[in-house]
Amino acid sequence: DAGVTQSPTHLIKTRGQQVTLRCSPKSGHDTVSWYQQALGQGPQFIFQYYEEEERQRGNFPDRFSGHQFPNYSSELNVNALLLGDSALYLCASSLVGTGDPNYGYTFGSGTRLTVV
Amino acid sequence: SQQGEEDPQALSIQEGENATMNCSYKTSINNLQWYRQNSGRGLVHLILIRSNEREKHSGRLRVTLDTSKKSSSLLITASRAADTASYFCATGPYGGATNKLIFGTGTLLAVQP
Structure with missing residues (x-):
């Protein structure tokens, strides 16, 4: 049973560049959420995608955008990278379609982004 | 912003505690x-x-929740070196159709063999 798969695992980008991170949800899950975790902090919610639409968004600027594909996989795009965007980016999948909000998430191993 | 605050920030114990x-x-x-x-x-x-x-309860884990005090605790019994990790609480907000999680700041647990 494949869990959540994220790629790449590590990435180094230069300030001002753009980056795309990818996530494949756990089999049977239909919702993908993205979180940013700075060093020494808890994860911060970026946004959530369900039925190919952004359903909810955290306090992140428009430089952060996403997409969900018909197969439920998702991408996180960050434009005009800043040094402060350096973090571990986590993707989490869940099953919202049942309407039960009490399912736990399944997290991927994350993508470590370093902006230099 | 993070909603949860965790205490302690770091904890070091011996295996078995x-x-x-x-x-x-x-x-x-x-x-x-x-x-x-x-x-x-x-x-x-x-x-x-x-x-x-x-x-x-779940195996060696025991969680309590006190909604009147807005607090929770996680107890790990008979700890092992493999339990060394950071532990985060996360809340699912009441209401709404999404299950966005709001994480705490985490507790770093070190279990000494």
Whole structure:
């Protein structure tokens, strides 16, 4: 049973560049959420995608955008990278379609982004 | 912003001892979940407790929830070196169709062999 798969695992980008991170949800899950975790902090919610639409968004600027594909996989795009965007980016999948909000998430191993 | 505050920030114990970490949160919740994170990698879901539950057990884990005090605790009994990790509480907000999680600041647990 494949869990959540994220790629790449590590990435180094230069300030001002753009980056795309990818996530494949756990089999049977239909919702993908993205979180940013700075060093020494808890994860911060970026946004959530369900039925190919952004359903909810955290306090992140428009430089952060996403997409969900018909197969439920998702991408996180960050434009005009800043040094402060350096973090571990986590993707989490869940099953919202049942309407039960009490399912736990399944997290991927994350993508470590370093902006230099 | 992070809603949860965890206490202590760091905890060091000997193998075989019990470890207790606490979490406080600010708003009404639907559920509270605990996650483990090893070496800054992915989060592993440990246990979920609903707002109408007061205590839940899973193996060596015991979670309590006090919604009147907006607090929760995670007890790990008979700890092992493999339990060394960061532990985060996360709340699922009450209401709404999404299950966005709001994480606490985490407790770093070190279990000495």
